[in-house]
Amino acid sequence: MKMLINVAETVVADALRGMAAAHPALSVDVENRVVVRRDAPVAGKVALVSGGGSGHEPLHGGFVGPGMLSAACPGEVFTSPVPDQMVRAAAAVDSGSGVLFIVKNYTGDVLNFDMAAELAEDEGIQVAKVLVNDDVAVTDSLFTAGRRGTGATLFVEKIAGAAADAGMPLERVESIGRQVNAASRSFGVALTAVSTPAKGSPTFDLPEGELELGIGIHGEPGRERRAMMTSREIADFAVGAVLDDLEPRGPVIALVNGMGGTPLLELYGFNAEVQRVLEERGVSVARTLVGNYVTSLDMAGCSVTLCVVDEDLLALWDAPVATPALRWGR
Amino acid sequence: MKMLINVAETVVADALRGMAAAHPALSVDVENRVVVRRDAPVAGKVALVSGGGSGHEPLHGGFVGPGMLSAACPGEVFTSPVPDQMVRAAAAVDSGSGVLFIVKNYTGDVLNFDMAAELAEDEGIQVAKVLVNDDVAVTDSLFTAGRRGTGATLFVEKIAGAAADAGMPLERVESIGRQVNAASRSFGVALTAVSTPAKGSPTFDLPEGELELGIGIHGEPGRERRAMMTSREIADFAVGAVLDDLEPRGPVIALVNGMGGTPLLELYGFNAEVQRVLEERGVSVARTLVGNYVTSLDMAGCSVTLCVVDEDLLALWDAPVATPALRWGR
Numbered sequence: 001m002k003m004l005i006n007v008a009e010t011v012v013a014d015a016l017r018g019m020a021a022a023h024p025a026l027s028v029d030v031e032n033r034v035v036v037r038r039d040a041p042v043a044g045k046v047a048l049v050s051g052g053g054s055g056h057e058p059l060h061g062g063f064v065g066p067g068m069l070s071a072a073c074p075g076e077v078f079t080s081p082v083p084d085q086m087v088r089a090a091a092a093v094d095s096g097s098g099v100l101f102i103v104k105n106y107t108g109d110v111l112n113f114d115m116a117a118e119l120a121e122d123e124g125i126q127v128a129k130v131l132v133n134d135d136v137a138v139t140d141s142l143f144t145a146g147r148r149g150t151g152a153t154l155f156v157e158k159i160a161g162a163a164a165d166a167g168m169p170l171e172r173v174e175s176i177g178r179q180v181n182a183a184s185r186s187f188g189v190a191l192t193a194v195s196t197p198a199k200g201s202p203t204f205d206l207p208e209g210e211l212e213l214g215i216g217i218h219g220e221p222g223r224e225r226r227a228m229m230t231s232r233e234i235a236d237f238a239v240g241a242v243l244d245d246l247e248p249r250g251p252v253i254a255l256v257n258g259m260g261g262t263p264l265l266e267l268y269g270f271n272a273e274v275q276r277v278l279e280e281r282g283v284s285v286a287r288t289l290v291g292n293y294v295t296s297l298d299m300a301g302c303s304v305t306l307c308v309v310d311e312d313l314l315a316l317w318d319a320p321v322a323t324p325a326l327r328w329g330r
Numbered sequence: 331m332k333m334l335i336n337v338a339e340t341v342v343a344d345a346l347r348g349m350a351a352a353h354p355a356l357s358v359d360v361e362n363r364v365v366v367r368r369d370a371p372v373a374g375k376v377a378l379v380s381g382g383g384s385g386h387e388p389l390h391g392g393f394v395g396p397g398m399l400s401a402a403c404p405g406e407v408f409t410s411p412v413p414d415q416m417v418r419a420a421a422a423v424d425s426g427s428g429v430l431f432i433v434k435n436y437t438g439d440v441l442n443f444d445m446a447a448e449l450a451e452d453e454g455i456q457v458a459k460v461l462v463n464d465d466v467a468v469t470d471s472l473f474t475a476g477r478r479g480t481g482a483t484l485f486v487e488k489i490a491g492a493a494a495d496a497g498m499p500l501e502r503v504e505s506i507g508r509q510v511n512a513a514s515r516s517f518g519v520a521l522t523a524v525s526t527p528a529k530g531s532p533t534f535d536l537p538e539g540e541l542e543l544g545i546g547i548h549g550e551p552g553r554e555r556r557a558m559m560t561s562r563e564i565a566d567f568a569v570g571a572v573l574d575d576l577e578p579r580g581p582v583i584a585l586v587n588g589m590g591g592t593p594l595l596e597l598y599g600f601n602a603e604v605q606r607v608l609e610e611r612g613v614s615v616a617r618t619l620v621g622n623y624v625t626s627l628d629m630a631g632c633s634v635t636l637c638v639v640d641e642d643l644l645a646l647w648d649a650p651v652a653t654p655a656l657r658w659g660r
Contacts, residue, residue: 001538002521002522002538002539002541002558002630003521003596004521004561004564004592004596004597004599004600004630004631004632005560005561005596005599006560006561006562006599006603007560010599011595011596011599012595014561014598014599014602014603015595015596015598015599015602016598017599017602017605018586018597018598018599018600018601018602018603018604018605018620019598019601019620021601021602021605021615021618022586022598022601022618022619022620054595055593055595057593057594057595057598058594062594077595191332191333191334192332208331208332209332211332228332230335230336230337231334231335231336231344232336234334256348256352260593260594261591261628262334262628263385263387263590263625263627263628264387264388264392264590264622264625265341265342265345265384265385265387265407265627266333266334266335266341266345267334267348268344268345268346268348268349268352268387269334269335269336269340269341269344269345269347269348270334270348271348271349271351271352272344272345272347272348272351273336273344273348274348275347275348275351285351288351288352289352290348290349290352292594292622295593295594297593297595298591298592298593298630300332300334300628301334302334322658327657327658328652328657
């Protein structure tokens, strides 16, 4: 599998150097692998720190900026960052108002963020945590006890970020983050397998003519394999799986997410089918976001995430955000 | 090649339906294939219309909105839109201040926009045109007399869009568009071949272990094939090809563009190498944009576009823009 890289060993460091050059509003510590908004710490504001394995870009570094994350800690590809990165990030962004860790539910990430929280508290930083576990595909997984954290991470980071921007205290920002996670569900589909730089070839075998329903963002096995389906059939299955679990009683925000290798033309067409299913099921859609946001390197495929919102959550979603990958409002 | 579609025949219409659902600020005429900003025509403002074959998303529909295009006309995949679309778009957005057509240099697009300009003028709409022909890879090409139009289209649409927003008259917006094109050069590289929905498989053969230097955005042949190169070597070659032709005497805006199938992690790493070459060659970089902006469906690869700017052009680049794919400022 051909890749636009030098050597596998420097992929993350190279990307961080390129990110630093592209985004002067970010302060990128390439050696220690911490991406911080340059104006941090912001006085009186709760700080948000997230992170995880690399290979899911723009998650998380692309979501650092006013209205969203204060800092991100990128690990090696598909590998949790280490506690030292997280403590460093927390120390860099804490204004004294505390730090919220947003953690995708993978065993390594959970352990390392737990350890980092203890270390940060030893340094006098108040830390709260939100665990993201929105993926309804499987109960336990290759790297997970419980459900995996996927697309809802974007919702938690955006909405909790807006709550922090609005001056809410740590416990309130934390509870909003938990509320968003509890109101969100995801389901992903792979048309091709992902190739990591370290392996240099697909990490699993997904034959021409088949797709995998319920895939994880590291290529972890899903619910089942089937003969290739149409966009319409995939939307029926994926949205159906989400709605069977979520049973929304209010409007939703929909994330129609590309896994990395699927063209935007196809994603928009898939969104039309997602919207059709939601309409058929009587679900009102307040906002829709279509694009590559929580990816799995070059994997072709998509995921659907729905988050049920009330007026308050929707106002926080609509609040201004200014990050490399998500930007609107003022 | 597996695709997230229903059938090839409805790919463009399906995508337009999905786009309409995602972007309420756009008015999408699915039947006639015209994407218009909902608040058009804007009184006293020159309107900008572009378009071209589909398969390059977010170009052009993703660049419709305040500060950039007034309307876009998507053709079938890799096929020029027809004059009727362009006239319809011009009529929808013209405020009486005239319309600028921004045309990528491909034979079909040029002929159809020329015919549309005549038809629109017959209807009393004042039309000017800017031809984009920035690709230094080859002189003539499969679909082109003269150089192909690629990444500079984004620069022309953004900067001329800001000029129109600033209230400049048609002839001034046109001359700024021409100035931006004249100051821009691009070079693209493919690691894999593109697959179109109609063909359902790669449109050309690019073996494992080789890449194509100077590729077009429809998979048109480039300058040469070589054994696979590192990111560093590709940046040396691509930026070198651009600089040999451009010889910038001022700062540049750099677009480090993904062709669609290359992960953002790799693109950022490639950007680090692009910045290194520019520094080595003494070129000052005023702004950098990294991402999938002018794509070729699922093709893996990248392109580099540089645009030499003075203070006026840079101020227009920095002016607010609010489109689905490009958004900053207020």
